[in-house]
Amino acid sequence: MIAGLRSSLLRWNVALPVLAVVLLALTWxxxxxxxxxxxxxxxxxxxxxxxxxxAEVIAHRVGEPFGSLVLAVAVTVIEVALIVTLMADGGAKSAGLARDTVFAAVMITCNGIVGLSLLVGSLKRRVAVFNAEGTGAALATVATVAGLSLVLPTFTTSTPGPRFSAPQLAFAALAALILYGLFVATQTVRHRDYFLPVTSSGEVVEGADHADPPTARAALASLGLLALALIAVVGLAKAVSPTIESGVAAAGLPSSAVGIVIALLVLLPETLAAVRAAHRDRVQTSLNLALGSAMASIGLTIPAVALATVWLPVPLVLGLGASHMVLLALTVVVGTLTVVPGRATPLQGGVHLALLAAYIVLAVSP
Structure with missing residues (x-):
């Protein structure tokens, strides 16, 4: 009876990806x-x-911190696919789409997801506790790659406009890939304990869940269904993207708002998973998801889009404007001050959410 009940509860998770792919085929x-x-x-x-x-089933099977990488890489696949397809069809107005989407992802993850996670975790247990060594390393990597990829192009002089020359773009893409590889190796191999959840008393938790992990067969089935769901998300998002773009234009919003919509869409899984983890007193898992996704968004998206520029019909504009550079600098400074103590109150969560709100307001009214 219990097995039948569990099967009925999980059935929607099987049916929805399949039906979504069928709908994609019918509407393509x-x-x-x-x-x-x-x-x-x-x-x-x-x-x-x-x-x-x-993704959570697979994450439960492989354990932390490997599980956090599963969803981060999955949503990055969605992001890259959406950016490339929209740039291929969007003409000159889509030249800054990769920059807008990646920066939106950084602001949403480093301020939105981090802020929500700290707020949920600290309201539930007065203080949110996490590992400063691992979180600080992740934030430093995100800040470095964001600076190299999104800030430097504004100040280079080899190419007119906020763009890299071909050698500069190759360096930025290679540096992003190498730093992402080092980050993954640090998180999963050499210093895995820095990224494990910690309790309110500061004790490291090896097992983030009390329930038994799923079987290898169940994890493989979830892997296949995850791939199917991601295909459906990419395809259906591509199908509704003209409506999104026309809606943004009709509302009188700048074209950069399209990047925010894409980032909000692809980061919804990360946000839900991070808030759930924070509610279970696994704030470190939430921060792994947030900063890992930010790192994957820059470290994988920029090289992929840089490679795609070989055949894309539009130039790649990566440099941020002055107001966005100020927001990025504030995010790095505030994030550093949040991470250093290894403990956070609702105040820190509110500060990060305020920065996200400022970004959205400036995106709507530059």
């Missing part, structure tokens, strides 16, 4: 009327939730 290349856009959006949200579930 078709101009969507309003009612169909609404239907596709509902299945898109369902596919995202299914992806969260299956």
């Amino acid at each position: 290349g078709v101009a969507l009327p309003v009612w169909l856009v609404v239907l596709v959006s509902c299945f898109l949200a369902g596919a995202v939730l299914a992806a969260v579930h299956h």
Whole structure:
């Protein structure tokens, strides 16, 4: 009876990715009327939730901190696919789409997800506790790669505009890949204990969950369904992207708002998983998800898009404007002050959320 109940509860996680892929096949290349856009959006949200579930199953099987990498890499695949497809179809106005999306991802992860996680964790247990060594290393890597990829192009002189020359872009892409590789090796091999969850008393927790991990067969099934859900998310998002772009234009918003919409969409699984972990007193897992996703977003997206510029019909604009550089600098400074003590109160969570709010306000009204 219990097995049957569990099967019925999990059935939606199997049905939604399959139905979403079927809907994708039926609507691919078709101009969507309003009612169909609404239907596709509902299945898109369902596919995202299914992806969260299956990524958490795999994460439970492999354990922390490996589990945090699963979702981070998964959402980066979505992000890269969306950016490349939209740049291929968007013309000159999409030249800054990669920059806008990656910067939006950095602000959402380093301020939105981090702020929510600290707020949930500290409100539940007065103080949110995490490992300063691992979190600090992750933040330093994110800050370095963001500076090399998004700030330097504004000040280089080899190419007109906030763009890298070909050798500079190759260096930035290679540096991002190497630093991401070092980050993953540090997180999963040499200093794995720096990224394990800690309790409110500061004790390291090897097992983040009390439930028995899923079987290898269940984990493999979730891996396949996760891949199916990600395909559905990418395809359905591509299908509704013209509606998103026309809606942004009709609202009188700058084109950079499209990047925010993409980042919000692909980071929804990370946000849900991070808040759940913080609610279970696993704030370190939440920070692993947030900063790991920021690192994957820059460290994998920039090299992938740089490679795609070989055949993309538009130039790649990466340099940030002055207001965004100020927000990035504030994020790094505030993040450093948050991480150093290894403990946080609701105040720190509120400060990070305020920075995210400032970014959204400036995106709507530059």
